[in-house]
Amino acid sequence: MNQCLGILRVVEYLKRDELKHVLKIQTTVLKTLQQFMISRGFVQLMPIVTSTLTDPLGPDPRSSVIKTPTIDYYGQRLVLTQSMILHKQLALISGLDRIFIFSPNIRLERKERIVTGKHLFEFTQMDFEIAHATMDDVMRLVEDMVVETIKAVKKYRKDELEQLERKLKVPEKPFRVYTTHEMEEEFGKDWELEASKAHTQPFWVVCHKREFYDREDPEKPGHYRNYDLVWPEGFGEALSGGEREWEYERIIRRIERDGLDKSKYEQYLELAKLGLLKPSAGAGIGIERFVRFLAGVEHVGDVQPFRRVPGEEVIV
Amino acid sequence: MNQCLGILRVVEYLKRDELKHVLKIQTTVLKTLQQFMISRGFVQLMPIVTSTLTDPLGPDPRSSVIKTPTIDYYGQRLVLTQSMILHKQLALISGLDRIFIFSPNIRLERKERIVTGKHLFEFTQMDFEIAHATMDDVMRLVEDMVVETIKAVKKYRKDELEQLERKLKVPEKPFRVYTTHEMEEEFGKDWELEASKAHTQPFWVVCHKREFYDREDPEKPGHYRNYDLVWPEGFGEALSGGEREWEYERIIRRIERDGLDKSKYEQYLELAKLGLLKPSAGAGIGIERFVRFLAGVEHVGDVQPFRRVPGEEVIV
Numbered sequence: 001m002n003q004c005l006g007i008l009r010v011v012e013y014l015k016r017d018e019l020k021h022v023l024k025i026q027t028t029v030l031k032t033l034q035q036f037m038i039s040r041g042f043v044q045l046m047p048i049v050t051s052t053l054t055d056p057l058g059p060d061p062r063s064s065v066i067k068t069p070t071i072d073y074y075g076q077r078l079v080l081t082q083s084m085i086l087h088k089q090l091a092l093i094s095g096l097d098r099i100f101i102f103s104p105n106i107r108l109e110r111k112e113r114i115v116t117g118k119h120l121f122e123f124t125q126m127d128f129e130i131a132h133a134t135m136d137d138v139m140r141l142v143e144d145m146v147v148e149t150i151k152a153v154k155k156y157r158k159d160e161l162e163q164l165e166r167k168l169k170v171p172e173k174p175f176r177v178y179t180t181h182e183m184e185e186e187f188g189k190d191w192e193l194e195a196s197k198a199h200t201q202p203f204w205v206v207c208h209k210r211e212f213y214d215r216e217d218p219e220k221p222g223h224y225r226n227y228d229l230v231w232p233e234g235f236g237e238a239l240s241g242g243e244r245e246w247e248y249e250r251i252i253r254r255i256e257r258d259g260l261d262k263s264k265y266e267q268y269l270e271l272a273k274l275g276l277l278k279p280s281a282g283a284g285i286g287i288e289r290f291v292r293f294l295a296g297v298e299h300v301g302d303v304q305p306f307r308r309v310p311g312e313e314v315i316v
Numbered sequence: 317m318n319q320c321l322g323i324l325r326v327v328e329y330l331k332r333d334e335l336k337h338v339l340k341i342q343t344t345v346l347k348t349l350q351q352f353m354i355s356r357g358f359v360q361l362m363p364i365v366t367s368t369l370t371d372p373l374g375p376d377p378r379s380s381v382i383k384t385p386t387i388d389y390y391g392q393r394l395v396l397t398q399s400m401i402l403h404k405q406l407a408l409i410s411g412l413d414r415i416f417i418f419s420p421n422i423r424l425e426r427k428e429r430i431v432t433g434k435h436l437f438e439f440t441q442m443d444f445e446i447a448h449a450t451m452d453d454v455m456r457l458v459e460d461m462v463v464e465t466i467k468a469v470k471k472y473r474k475d476e477l478e479q480l481e482r483k484l485k486v487p488e489k490p491f492r493v494y495t496t497h498e499m500e501e502e503f504g505k506d507w508e509l510e511a512s513k514a515h516t517q518p519f520w521v522v523c524h525k526r527e528f529y530d531r532e533d534p535e536k537p538g539h540y541r542n543y544d545l546v547w548p549e550g551f552g553e554a555l556s557g558g559e560r561e562w563e564y565e566r567i568i569r570r571i572e573r574d575g576l577d578k579s580k581y582e583q584y585l586e587l588a589k590l591g592l593l594k595p596s597a598g599a600g601i602g603i604e605r606f607v608r609f610l611a612g613v614e615h616v617g618d619v620q621p622f623r624r625v626p627g628e629e630v631i632v
Contacts, residue, residue, distance in 0.1 A: 007586045014410045020359075023412065027360040034350060043336075044343040046440045046603060048622050049365055049396070049420050052630050071385040071396070073424050073437065076630060080365070080387070090632055091621050094330045096339065104365050104420060108389050121389065124362045267632045270323045287362060305407050306364050314368050314392060316406055316583045 006315045014305060018295075021160040022303045025153055026291045030102075032152040033126055033285075036145050037100045042128060045091060047103040048081055053265055055083035056211060057107065059258045064110045080106040083284060085213055086268050088129035089244060092278050093271070100128035102287070114311030117299045118236045118289060122308035129282030135225050135243050138281045139204060142229060142239060143173045145285075146202060153294050166296035169200070175229070177204040192236050199232040212254035214242035227283070235293040241283025248272040322631045330621060334611075337476035338619045341469055342607045346418075348468040349442055349601075352461050353416045358444060361407060363419040364397055369581055371399035372527060373423065375574045380426045396422040399600060401529055402584050404445035405560060408594050409587070416444035418603070430627030433615045434552045434605060438624035445598030451541050451559050454597045455520060458545060458555060459489045461601075462518060469610050482612035485516070491545070493520040508552050515548040528570035530558035545601075551609040557599025564588040 013019070038044070050071065057063040069080045081087075084103045091099050104124050113119040130137065150170050154161065161168060176199075183191040183205055187198075195205075206227045208214070214226040226242025245251050251272050255262055262269065271277060292300045301309035306316055329335070354360070366387065373379040385396045397403075400419045407415050420440050429435040446453060466486050470477065477484060492515075499507040499521055503514075511521075522543045524530070530542040542558025561567050567588050571578055578585065587593060608616045617625040622632055 007583055007590070010406075010583070011409060011587070011590070011592060014406070019410055020412055023359050023361065023410075026362070027354060027358075030360050031350060031354055034347060038343060038347055042343075043339050044346050045339065045621060046342070047420055048438065048624070049422055050438055050624070050630070051622070052632060066390075069387040069389075071387065071422075071424075073385075073630075074382075074427055078630060087622060087632065090326075090330070093327060094335055094339075094621060096336055102418065104363055106365055106387075108387075111390060122364065122366055267323055267326070271327070274323070274327070276327060305361060305410060306367070306403060308364070308366070314366070314389075314394060316368060316403070 006313070010315050013307075018164065018297065018302070019305065021163050022291060022295045022297060023305070024160050025157045025295050026287070026303065028153050028156050029149055029287065029291055029294065032149045033145065036148055037126075037128065040098070040141065042098040042100045043096050045099055045101045047101050048084065048087060049104065050078040050080060051087065052078065053086060053268055054079045054081050055085045056258075056260055056264070057082050058211065058260070064113065066108045066110055069106055069108060082107050083125070084127050085284075086265070088127060088282055089213070089246070089277050089280060090268070090271065092129060092131045092280055093276050097131040098128070100126060103127045103284070109310035111311030114309055118292075119310055120288060120300055120304070120308050121310045124287045125284035126287060127282070127284040129280050131278045131280045133281040135206070135227055135281055138241055138283055139227060140174070142283060142285070143175055146229070147171060147173060149290070150294070164295055164297075166294070168294065171201040175201065175203050177206060179207045180205055181207065192230065193234060196230050196232060196236045197234040199230070201232055202238060203230055203232070204228070205230060212251060212258055212260070213244050215245050216250075216254070229285075231289070231293040235289070237286075238289060238293070239283050239285040241281065243281040244279070246272070246277035246279050248275070322629070326631050329623075334480065334613065334618070335621065337479050338607060338611045338613060339621070340476050341473045341611050342603070342619065344469050344472050345465055345603065345607055345610065348465045349461065352464055353442075353444065356414070356457065358414040358416045359412050361415055361417045363417050364400065364403060365420065365422075366394040366396060367403065368394065369402060369584055370395045370397050371401045372574075372576055372580070373398050374527065374576070380429065382424045382426055385422060385424060398423050399441070400443050401600075402581070404443060404598055405529070405562070405593050405596065406584070406587065408445060408447045408596055409592050413447040414444070416442060419443045419600070425626035427627030430625055434608075435626055436604060436616055436620070436624050437626045440603045441600035442603060443598070443600040445596050447594045447596045449597040451522070451543055451597055454557055454599055455543060456490070458599060458601070459491055462545070463487060463489060465606070466610070480611055480613070482610070484610060487517040491517065491519050493522060495523045496521055497523065508546065509550060512546050512548060512552045513550040515546070517548055518554060519546055519548070520544070521546060528567060528574055528576070529560050531561050532566070532570070543599075547605070547609040551605070553602075554605060554609070555599050555601040557597065559597040560595070562588070562593035562595050564591075
């Protein structure tokens, strides 16, 4: 690519009025989320970027990362964080029962995902976990959080929303809840986008067959005590979470069923074997996707001053 | 190392009461910093972890990273962020004049640095930049920020400070200012630790010969319009910042003087050549070092649930 054209595009892109409006909305979102979590008794951790282990992102059929990036530090191979889920479980060992983190995630998505409008290979999620909580606890907390954030944006970023010609409605609680089975029946296997378009309010979709750490219903094997929040109007997935597996035998069975390499989770499994993991539930909400929805912009990459979209060359 | 012993150490480490107190103090620090910056008109950006370019961390004699870690994504070589300084300058092109970020930095420090008590190979700094600002503007802002944060911790984390047997004084503004020349004269070439021990209040040290982006005084070549804040009582460096070079010719001269590879800053230099960089000043304050000072703990690694100390094996 012509590097000079690339640079001129960067300048034009950075100078858009839209970007300034979007980043001001983002500031209100970040402030509201942090205050909300702290007001609910959460303790804030710093993110980690490197570790000996990270989220496998599989066998979730939605995942399509090409590989987990690694670096070498004095002969130790460290993976970059794809999500902090396993570390959230480990952090609860401390005795703190409510934790949250603004956590940058690196996911080297397949370049074909440039077209989805909602994928980035680098993004931040606000990740939280609550010891001894159920999915209902988390869903109610998230509904309060979403409503409070939308109210704050409508109140403090009125001008920016007007400039963006974005009308936002405060959703009514509780949000509607569907199962993935219902969604597939109505909208087909790839239900997310169509279902999102068919709604004007955020809604829950529960029971996803995915990573080993999401709890399988002990009373209904093949069903899962996890949940996604989906933004309406075609903006798609907002948040992903679940109750967690914490018992060694169940975790091992799931890892084996998924055909994952156990040696990659050695320390985590050791701690599970010692009975140190706790029953918990939590979620991660994508900041850039939340801001995209609130600002009503075309592509999630449009909210990043420095775009990190799979399939696009990184200029700066 | 015996992996099982390692795991038991992790558990013991995570369960310390000290860690819980420290992380609660950290929560108050993060909330106060964010609110302070927003109340002063700053817009919050998300961090970036990967890019085509990052801070060279040289020829600062304090820097001793073994190499800049890189990953490959569809044939594009991306470096991990050592600091967001260059991107802060680029972000100001947007027209936003006051920006801040909680930015995780990866710096593969030499393992000998395990003994300093203040080095991590992964940490977070709150990084900010102000267009058209001078060093005095930044120094006054930081003094207000530090005083406000210490007041908040004393007010909201009284119990935790008591448990940690930590007595904190609110420092008086303005903080004392020394030059590096004065420091070297009094405490020798490695003045930081001894000077820190000799003080009971945070203090400024100005005029450091370091990276090309820190502005050399046009009226006094060989002198630099930059500044470090140093915590007292032996806790050492708190914050590093400076007015910036923004003119292409001056930047090029500095890069050449430092013997750096220009091709690593191609896009940045292109933007500088187009006259798009702005005069600015800013700084980055280390969160873990701030929390370490406030909590009065031995090693900066002790504030991390998942330790990232150079020379220590990473367990999880």
